[in-house]
Amino acid sequence: MSPSKHTSSFAEISLSALKENLRQVQIQAKNTPILAIVKANAYGHGAVPITQFLSQQKDKIKMFGVAFFEEGLALRSAGIRDPILILTGCMPEQIPDMIAEELTPVVFDVQTLEAINTAAIKQEKPVKIHLKIDTGMGRLGIRPEAVRAFMLKVLSCPSVTLEGILSHFAEADLKDLSFAQKQLSKLQTILEDFADKGLNVPYCHLANSAGISQLKSAQLDCVRPGIMLYGYSPLQEAIPHKLIPIMQVKARIITLKTVPKGTPISYGRTFVTKRKSRIATVAIGYADGYPLSLSNRGMMIAKGKLVPVTGRVCMDMCMLDVSDAPPLTIGDYVTVIGSEGSTSMWAQQVASLAKTHVYEILCGIGSRVKRCYV
Numbered sequence: 001m002s003p004s005k006h007t008s009s010f011a012e013i014s015l016s017a018l019k020e021n022l023r024q025v026q027i028q029a030k031n032t033p034i035l036a037i038v039k040a041n042a043y044g045h046g047a048v049p050i051t052q053f054l055s056q057q058k059d060k061i062k063m064f065g066v067a068f069f070e071e072g073l074a075l076r077s078a079g080i081r082d083p084i085l086i087l088t089g090c091m092p093e094q095i096p097d098m099i100a101e102e103l104t105p106v107v108f109d110v111q112t113l114e115a116i117n118t119a120a121i122k123q124e125k126p127v128k129i130h131l132k133i134d135t136g137m138g139r140l141g142i143r144p145e146a147v148r149a150f151m152l153k154v155l156s157c158p159s160v161t162l163e164g165i166l167s168h169f170a171e172a173d174l175k176d177l178s179f180a181q182k183q184l185s186k187l188q189t190i191l192e193d194f195a196d197k198g199l200n201v202p203y204c205h206l207a208n209s210a211g212i213s214q215l216k217s218a219q220l221d222c223v224r225p226g227i228m229l230y231g232y233s234p235l236q237e238a239i240p241h242k243l244i245p246i247m248q249v250k251a252r253i254i255t256l257k258t259v260p261k262g263t264p265i266s267y268g269r270t271f272v273t274k275r276k277s278r279i280a281t282v283a284i285g286y287a288d289g290y291p292l293s294l295s296n297r298g299m300m301i302a303k304g305k306l307v308p309v310t311g312r313v314c315m316d317m318c319m320l321d322v323s324d325a326p327p328l329t330i331g332d333y334v335t336v337i338g339s340e341g342s343t344s345m346w347a348q349q350v351a352s353l354a355k356t357h358v359y360e361i362l363c364g365i366g367s368r369v370k371r372c373y374v
């Protein structure tokens, strides 16, 4: 799909790059089954089209992961029938629909477990769950010492099957993996205890992208890549990798003008031209996910040349000093995220200028930026 003439900004998303990234994940994960993370609108790339595409790779992907029940429902409404794991579990009132739609909740409290069992009996539909254990993230999950009691409870719930056990790394992206190792061994101790008792859980999973890249022993029965699929390294230190960013974002020049030295630009007059300048006003702003923190810091690419954001980023627009760029005309697209020839401004670079991480930049791309899949 190409941008229509009505598009002020668009994101071009390469499905062939996504396929290649999936292949790279497979290589690194040594063909361990994949639970592809498509939460937060597939990290801004469009949950439905991305999941539909990945769903065709059935031999590689066993399941999809979203954060919330409503994200799972949206995928079901789009006709996606693959197993979907709801990573943050479910609220009591969501349980009947969750069972009806065959969404798989992550569970981390007895109350929810019992409510699921009761609803499953009522609906005469057995339910699979994944149990989350907090091995050090301090976010979701039962504490390791509570696992035994929880398991006894699961065994007393006839309509609930424990399909999976998971935990989540807090810092597998660092060079120092000692804490990640501790988390892994906590989980392994629990799994060994299960095995001793003859309890067979088909899917034990822990590794996010960083875990996949750095801790081969954490790959277990299944891996949960997110950021790698979208083409970015999960690691804090920039090391070469073979992933390809799958999204480029472009925005149109709304107007162009030449202004004299001393001209203030945008709210607060935080930028004043130091020379006679050519200023382009571009159709992307913080409402589209281009961070306010990039005011006087961001860079975009205009006709192959890196150009600076001047003045404060507005809600719908920002201004570029294009004095040193090749001639431009109104309606031309500039590259906000992506590359032109050998000049690049990928989300990682945008994130570094904005002093944030790449996840926030990708997930933040707003709904006005039309997604086009190629």
Ligand SMILES: Cc1ncc(COP(=O)(O)O)c(C=O)c1O
Binding pocket: 037, 087, 168, 207, 208, 209, 210, 224, 225, 226, 227, 228, 234
């Ligand atoms: C529970 C869980 N698993 C896996 C992932 C994927 O992480 P990443 O994008 O770093 O691969 C996330 C993302 O935050 C997550 O919350």
